[in-house]
Amino acid sequence: MNPFERVRLGRTGVRVTRLGLGLAPLGGLFAPVGAGTARDTVEHAWKLGIRYFDVAPLYGNGLAERRAGPVLSRKPRGEFALSTKVGRLLRPGGADVQDIWAEPSGETPVFDFSGAGALTSYDESLDRLGLDRAEILHLHDPDRHFDQAVKEALPALVELRDRGRIDAVSAGMNQAPMLADLVRTGELDAVLLAGRFTLLDQSGADELLPLCADRDVSVIAAGVFNSGLLADPRPGARFDYAPAEPHLVDRALALRAVCRRHGVPLRAAAIQFPLTHPAVTCVLVGARTPAEVEDAAMMAAVDIPGALWADLRSEGLIR
Template sequence: MDPFERVPLGRTGVTVTRLGMGLAPIGGLYSAVGDDCAMAAIDTAWQHGVRFFDTAPLYGSGLSERRSGAALGKRDRAAFTLSTKVGRRLAPGTENQAGIWAEPGKSVPVWDFSTAGVRESHRESLERLGLDRVDVLHLHDPDDHYTAAVTEALPTLVELRREGTIGAVSAGMNQSAMLTEFARTGHFDCFLLAGRYSLLDQSGLADLLPECHRRGISVIVGGVYNSGVLADPRPGASYDYRPAPPEVIARAQAMARLCDRYGVPLRAAALQFPLGHPAVAAVLVGMRSPEEAADAAAMAQVPIPGGLWRDLVSAWLLDPEVPVA
């Protein structure tokens, strides 16, 4: 499977490369990045063939959007696909967001899934990006805002799609249950599912993935390393943004040992695993530096024998229902 092949999202005319670049890290996630390193990371991803980029106002309170817009604005706009998110507007303020953003600015995110809020958030994102459009617009983490998301935000995204302002309607969450409810509305083209279809967590297989496959809705999978433990399963690694429990580290290490038998890095298996499901169009990998961008591109191209997936299932390290070669 070519990670730089462009595939459609749902039944839209929007296409993405199977490997996409998650732009939260260049917003200063956990540690400062700086403008030069952020630009170099995007440039390196581009040089390797990545043409799908995902950002959000939340990421560094607009810093990710500004940096990605500066890097991508010099490219042919028809040559890449860009997604951003609505549901959190930026308001004046300086308090750090739970300490996870290392380059705080002068604005903070405020929940807003109202019709006016969605339109204004979209407009503000275009200003920060310096671009005239985004291709995919996600409802961002509407877990505690279901009613507003369905009655106000979703109809607004549908209107924006009809107006031609965006190409695809989506929602991005760290859970599959609500996304499955959204799928049944018939209004979504794609979803961003973070951390719930990975080597360590296949919970999205129970509801969202089969529903999307039936309906022709594309799934973009984020969090393929589950915050880091699948990139380097050592004590102290992170799992879902928290310190990984010992049993999770042990499971990841068992997977790494099986991968070693096939000469496959665990990172390569973790990155490529979601693409085996027919509903999955692309994976997003966060990249904060040229080195991380080059590594992701390399891991996406490692040949993986079908026997590895079968052995992981036989060892009860993967759900027996996962599609394997």
């Protein structure tokens, strides 16, 4: 694929590149990154041609937004699309403490899916980024707060769209059924589906992807490496943020073996597989260094023969 091709997001006027940069690693996901390396990574993504960037208050508890902002705020604002998320406010002593962030920010998240909380979260994100707007705003992980998110936060996002302060309303989750329920509200322009339409997990295709295709709701596919197992399959690699179980490692190794028969790196197949479904508009790949961004762009551009997908299906490795 052409990773830098611009495509329209759902029914909106927002255009994103087929390959977007997920900024969670720049918040110190699992290991420190540092402000300088983080900014160099965003700068290199821009140099290569990536024009869609996704961030959230949760990522590094504010660090990812603060690190990406100084780079993006110097770029021509009409030339890229940005998404951030609502549902958590960053406060000293917040209760949503996660041990996956390696660098302290002095704040931790507090869940808040009220309408006022969503608006406050958006404004505070813009302050951290040093920007005046984001094109896309996601409800972030409303799993345990679904009713409040639908009744309060979602109308607040719709109001922001109606007022022209954002262009697209979306939701980002690690599960598909609740995203399908959100799509049925009729208010979403896109969904960000993490880890549920990958070479190892195609559960998003059960219901969500056909529903999105039918309603012209764009799917942004994230977590395409399932936290790393599909990037480097080996014992000890992570799957969905935890050490992968042996049967998943074996499956990833089997996927890699088929890819090697076709001369295709597993990373390339992992990045490009989500785009085999017509509902998927773009793929987000996280990177923590300029070299990782370079590799993602190279993998996204690898020519993958249709016979590879056919062999993976015939061997029962994908549907």
